[in-house]
Amino acid sequence: xxxxxxxALVAILxxxxxxxxxxxxxxxxxxxxxxxxxxxxxILYADTCTDSMRYAxxxxxxxxxxxxxxxxxxEMLPRQAQKSGSGQSALLxxxxxxxxxxxxxxxxxxxxxxxxxxxxxxxTASENIDALIDKAREEMERAAKSLDFLAAAKFxxxxxxxxxxxxxxxNQNSKxxxxxx
Numbered sequence: 001x002x003x004x005x006x007x008a009l010v011a012i013l014x015x016x017x018x019x020x021x022x023x024x025x026x027x028x029x030x031x032x033x034x035x036x037x038x039x040x041x042x043i044l045y046a047d048t049c050t051d052s053m054r055y056a057x058x059x060x061x062x063x064x065x066x067x068x069x070x071x072x073x074x075e076m077l078p079r080q081a082q083k084s085g086s087g088q089s090a091l092l093x094x095x096x097x098x099x100x101x102x103x104x105x106x107x108x109x110x111x112x113x114x115x116x117x118x119x120x121x122x123x124t125a126s127e128n129i130d131a132l133i134d135k136a137r138e139e140m141e142r143a144a145k146s147l148d149f150l151a152a153a154k155f156x157x158x159x160x161x162x163x164x165x166x167x168x169x170x171n172q173n174s175k176x177x178x179x180x181x
Contacts, residue, residue, distance in 0.1 A: 006037040015053055016046035027056040038079070129166045133159055
């Protein structure tokens with residue numbers, strides 16, 4: 001494994017070259033180095049999106065959504081890890097940081113895991129599109145009920161994007177059907 005502390009940027013060159021350092025496990029582990037940094041980013045350079053890349057991206061997105069949901073349920077905001085020496089002196093001196101945290105606006109990180117190189121193509125399996133559309137609709141309604149209209153608009157846009165992708169897939173599949181007469 002990589003023994004690097006908080007890394008702000010991870011760039012994987014030739015990510016589409018399948019092999020020992022480009023399989024799902026390695027891509028996930030390498031990308032995970034940026035997860036501990038508050039502004040961490042991962043860039044995968046590739047000509048095509050391989051199954052390993054697609055699965056690693058989907059797993060990262062699933063884990064992120066699960067963590068955000070957990071944080072919102074338990075009213076927690078993520079923050080950067082503190083260095084070991086910084087907290088002890090404040091603790092011994094009896095000082096407590098009582099800064100107020102606004103939990104109503106949880107940062108939506110959808111923009112961070114977009115496929116930047118190919119913004120027109122979504123790497124979503126066609127079987128999952130209907131489930132993703134339903135999930136986006138539920139999230140949109142939940143955000144609207146909590147009066148977070150910015151998040152609701154982002155989920156609405158995601159829902160429309162997925163519906164458009166579903167229609168494109170249907171149109172593309174209908175082009176290749178053979179009609180015998």
